[in-house]
Amino acid sequence: MAANALGRAGVNVRVVDKREKKVAAGQADGIQPRTIEVFQSYGMAERLLREGNQMHMAAFYNPAPSGGIMRDGRAHDVTAPTARWPFEVDYLYCFIPVKHSSYENELQVTLHQGAIEAIFLDSLRESGTGIDRPIEPTQIIIEDREDVLVDPDSYPVKVTLKHLQAEVGEETEVVHAKYVLGADGAHSWVRRELGFTMDGEQTDYVWGVVDFIPITDFPDVRNKTAIHSNSGSCMIIPREGDIVRLYIQLSDEDAKEVHNAHGRIDKMRWTSQRLIDVARRSFKPYTIDVSGDVEWWTLYIIGQRVASNFSKKERVFIAGDACHTHSPKAGQGMNASMNDSHNLVWKLAHVLRGWADPAVLKTYEFERRKYAQDLINFDREFSALFSGKPRTEENQDGVSHEEFLAAFQTFGGFTSGIGIQYLPSIITDTAHQSLATDLSIGTRMPPQTILCAADARPFELQDLLPSDTRFKVLVFSGDLDAETQRKKIDAFANGATSEGGFLTKYGKRVGSAKGWSEVFEILTVLVGKKETVNYTIVPAVLRSHWSKVFVDDVEVKGICGGTAYKSYGISPEGAVVIVRPDGYIGAIAPLEGVNVLDEYFAGFMKQSLST
Missing domain, CATH: 3.30.9.10 (D-Amino Acid Oxidase, subunit A, domain 2)
Structure with missing residues (x-):
């Protein structure tokens, strides 16, 4: 996961694996709803859904009075109201979650780890990255000098590698790296070498x-x-x-x-x-x-264990089972592991490019360690319920069906990955949460159908937020036919693109001909009707292309769309939503408060030398 994302970002990556060949069968196999969304952001969900098995229903069996077992009921598998999958497809690009009773019909996909690795391996080849096997590390040394550690051009980590099938005299290799990620499992060698405890x-x-x-x-x-x-x-x-x-x-x-x-x-x-x-x-x-x-x-x-640290000197990191272990029955192991890497890689890419201060790397442990501890607490309760004896006439202290089903429903948002929320930090600013009452800052941006204002084509908003290392600036402009809203959007455009505005200050990088579009992607969502809206009403500096302006209206068949403002709790006054490169909401600001975003990005971004 990490190598794939970094390779796509143009980072020079080396992957070594002790295994002689990739996993052929078994091991992890469950992909949760949020992880499917993450796969989609990398363009890999279609194959995952095509090859995997889909789980829509869960059944519950308990002791029967006459002996043996009997079914107590069935329920939709995951209770995560805003998850994107599964969906009914009326036509190719209209996505409608299916509501049923008090549950939401959400999708979990199962596919063995070898097949999931194959998806990644094929994607890695596109960026020219392979897996070097069988190789194991034997020594890792991190430079102690502070001036070397803070130097963005330094290679302060030295790793000695042993080639397990090499010719005599070629067994050992020394690699100098800027950063190292140990994704080497519950018995992590990297974790032990760093002196971290579980x-x-x-x-x-x-x-x-x-x-x-x-x-x-x-x-x-x-x-x-x-x-x-x-x-x-x-x-x-x-x-x-x-x-x-x-x-x-x-x-x-x-x-x-x-x-x-x-x-x-x-x-x-x-x-x-x-x-x-x-x-x-x-x-x-x-x-x-x-x-x-x-x-x-x-x-x-x-x-159920969590590592004492997730990184050392912000140069060597661990992810996945190397930093948290738990039971596999809630399907969290591989999902938690891949989302660790998903959280880390954009931060590494920004630091390596000189866009962000290295302090942003501290948020990896801050965000993912809190999640890991929450996961362990959940797993402790869930495992006890699952492993406990069932309640019967003779054992009234056992676990009842009602208790188990209640836990199944209560933890649905967590197990699906949809309900994960990162706490306030330099990259998560909750000051203006009230401007979008049904968006939670620190959670991932939920799906909605919106229409391209120029041609009325419907799009799923999440498909407009790919994991390409860019911040997405979602400008909910309100109705620009109203003079008050036009003044607000003009003020926002002028402020954001001024010499001290965040688009100019942090977006225009030296040597780039892309302007701020290399760092930021601006999407504007209007209030209006597809029959009368004009995309050209949006200030030219905010629309890099005609396809970047949308309207919150129902699509031509009248089946979906037209509910984005309402679903997100955004008033006609509008708001600006900042979506981080990993798809999580980083900040919300009023249209007339561009200074809020100037301050937000000043907290962790490096000013472009071109300004």
Whole structure:
């Protein structure tokens, strides 16, 4: 994820991997709604949706009075009201979330990690980046001198690499880097070398994971299903093709059997067939068997830990499982990991280009560590509910279906990634939140259909906010047929493009012929009707092209559009919304308050030498 984004930004990247070849099967497999949006921002969602399995429904099974299990109900899989996927497509570019009862029908996609890596590998080739295998680091040294660390042109990190299949005399290589990212898993070598600890706790719960094609009479095998039985708990995750994944809780006796003398899991003490046998007990009275061979399986102990630090001297960073570990049943591991990198890469790109002060890199740990701690707290509660015994006549202290369903609904915004909100910082200014009451500063910009004012073509707003390292300046101008609004937009245009205005001061970079469009993308959204609006009413300096002016109106079939101002809580007086390069809302300002944005960007951007 990091290499792909940095490569697209023109950064020279080297990726080394200890594995001899890419992942072929198993491991992580769930892509949450927000991560699908992130994939879309990099132009990779179409393939993901085409190849992956879509999960729309969840089913819940609990002990039946007569023995075995019975279904207590079904629900839409994720409760995240503004998630973009899934959608009904009336025609190619009109997106309509489907509301049903008290839930929103949101999409989670499952596709095994090897296939997801393949999407990235193909994208990396486009920027000329490959993966060097099999190579492992043996030493990392960070320069201590402050003058070297603050020098943007320095290479203060030295990494010694060992080529595991090299000819004699060519095994060792030394790389000098400006920055290093350790995305090397829960047992991270980089984390250990930096002296960071993993703080938290480990539970006694032991779970198995097995991927296979089932032969079964179980009616919800193609739905995400949680089974609470007197014989243990189990979760079904439908996968691409006919494959399903089972998460299976081992009993206390079985758990003892898989531990070695050091208290660690030893897979040699267990088999995939025994996992299937444990699952059979939970499925009764239904039957389940394996068609063909098991695709992949493993065992794990649930642990919830967060690294003591996410970076050292803002030159070496860790991401993903290297800095947070938790259970996999809520589908957060790969999603959290990729969104760590998504948060970091634009900041690195801006610093490397000399656009931003290196202090912006401190916001990576500030934002993602808070998220990681929230994730651990959520996972602790969710895992306890899932691993706990079900409530029955004999066990009134067990977990009831109502408790589990309530948690499922309550945490929907978090597990989907849609509800993540970053706290105020130099890149997240909440001072003018009241100007857009239904947008939350620090969250990602939610989707809306708007029309190009020049030709009435509908667009999904999120498609106009690609992850291309640029800040998006969304000018909600109101109705420019009104003289008061025209005066406001003229004042904004004059102020933003003046010598001291943020577009000029931070946008016009030395040696660039693009003006401020290299750093900023300006999109104007008008109040008006497609039949009468004129895009040329927007000041010329704010419209780099006719396609950058939009109107908040319903599209020609009358199905979608026309609700952006209302959905975002923006009044006809208008507002300016700043969307960060990662798609999160950084600030909101009044049209007549361009100085607010001057101050916002002054907090972390470097003034262009051309001014």
